[in-house]
Amino acid sequence: MRLTDYLRENAPFLTVGAMLTFLSASGQTYFISIFAGEIRVAFGLSHGAWGGIYMLGTMASAVVMIWAGSLTDRYRVRVLGPMVLTGMAITCGAMAFNQWVWALPVLIFALRFFGQGMMTHIAVVAMARWFVATRGKALSIASFGFAFGEAFLPMAIVAAMSMTAWQNLWLVAAGISLLSAPIIAWLLSQERTPASLANSESSVGMRGNHWMRSNALRHPLFWCMVPSIIGPSAFNTAFFFHQVHFAQVKGIEHLIFVSFFPIFTALTVIVMISAGWALDKYGTARLMPFFQVPMVFAFLTFALSQDTWSLALGFAFLGMTSGANATLPNAFWAEFYGTAHIGAIKAMVMAVMVLGSAIGPGMTGIMIDQGIGIETQFLGVALYFVGVTGLMMWGIGRAARDLPLAQISTEIKTPQQ
Template sequence: MYSLGTTVSAAVMVWAGGLTDIFRVRRIGAIIFVALAVSCAAMALNPVWWLLPVVIFALRFTGQGMSTHIAVVAMARWFVAARGRALSVAKLGFSLGEAVLPVLFVALMLVMDWRLLWLIAALIAVLGAPLLLVLLRQERTPQSHAKSGQSLGMEARHWTRNQTFRHWLFWFMIPALLGPSAFNTAFFFHQVHIAEVKAMSHVELVAMFPFYTAISIGAMILSGWAIDLIGTPRLIPWMQLPMVVAFALFAMAEGTLGMLVGFFFLGLNTGFNNTLPSAFWAEFYGTRHIGAIKAMAAAVMVLGSAIGPGVSGVAIDLGVGIEVQFWWIAGFFVLSTGLMVLGVGRAKGLLPGPA
């Protein structure tokens, strides 16, 4: 059900994400906030199992899909010289949510019904709509921004979504887009099973999550600064090497220390992954159609988050241990790194010179 709902949300993202090239962020953002609130309320009030995939679709589409997409598209479009730092600031909200909300809601479930917690989430989301309208009342529109100048991509032009889809570099980046979303999601999705395999209590494993989030926030801020100083083309080919180390450590770890070090490297990649890909699309394909292009990339990532838990879960049921899977996942990230080194290394010669 989770995989089905998430896969459909990825498909819809390809179309819906392009709306950020047409409408103001304040308007489409407010609509998505209200839709997210309705989705949370539906999770609380839905009485039948067969509607669960629909509710999961709505949550994934309005939450991880469009909410995150709108934020990063706005920052990638409106900031040039400080694009890396702007993206890292925008992503702090997502990281703060990862750090606080799981622990907070699990703790609240001890004293409150889980349905009430979903209704509280709906209230929080719906309150975001008027706040966004107020804060962005002086917002620039995509059309006015088009007149005031934008960043050009490879070959000194703006690429459309269809041109990007047909370009060879996009396909070199596909494994790098799929991998973190698929295998990060799979790791956290199967956290109870992982704790059992590692002979740890579930509470011990969950207690490491704030450490992971703190590392990811630090890495995200550092990567934002590094993008502006060193440049995306030099950094992005190597951003998934920490994933190789992380999953190798998860495969070998026999106690809390090994898992904790693994979370350190997992957090490094999560931080890098929050800023570098968004800067990559803007720098290599231009910003005029960045909403449609980023939506296509976001759909690939959301699809990865649907595939990862499903494939990993089936493998567990077929007798492929999670530690064996971790070794295969580390090998996958070696492959994705090699493809980025080749692809980005060839493509950076097509980038325009400094404005």
């Protein structure tokens, strides 16, 4: 099928995926961290205190995700999507008017839960379930929402903050989320109900089984993958969370720093598309073990760079893994564990990822307060990803032997009731 025909036949569902990934921005670290300087000044917080608040709220959202994420196995996206968007709108509005430091952990929890947690989870589970033969392609297209937000929102927001109060920008985010809710419901007026998906229509995983979450947690592959889930989440989050501090360490203006984001996004998009097409052809078993290798070079570059062009190279390496991370892991869980209970399994994965995003900023913020420089920390991060790559090579190599030789499944192009 030609790409134009594919996009036309699946337009409502791909559009919803891209919308949800873009609208998750208000709960993503790269968005929240833009306001880090203003929030710290407004509430009199140190790097460690702000990192601790962020960690507390994010960890709470990770715990709730374990339960809430499994709702995607029971309810339609057209029901969950508008509900989550409404919750995000309320939270963004509360961020604009909040004057109490004790409320910050609650608001961070809600931003992370609705944005990074549920909106991202709903989008990737929907793509994994609605599409089988072209799962990688669908995930790549839906992930354009992430890329678009990362490319343009930071520069737009930093520029807008020079013209208006930062609180007003949270009100804009609230309005966008609220207006998007009915659009999602309209686009999915013919959405298939997850509960109506028979096992015969779901792809199977290892040993030809439809794996449940309890079975997945008892399998060694899941625990081999945990460090790879935590790593990008923790340290990408830490990098963007402390972007204001990092720019100061490097001696460059914040606006110049965020001007490198399009480089990050360009590589993200290129690798995201390439990885999506490659995994449909080769499967995730051959690709997954190596997708975090660029992170080694990214953090080595950030630690050792002495000029702005070296930083640009670091952003390029970071974008490579970010692009692959948008498609490969989401398809990996469906390929190895099947799609019958993918919502519950991905909910646990998402909880681990959110936990990582809580650990990263909190841990690095405390270390900064203790006098351990961000550049020194990044050297340790590079070594971490060397170890993670070796662990994935071993774990996936063993588990791939249990994959079925062929999975008889049909791509869902136009879901019906």
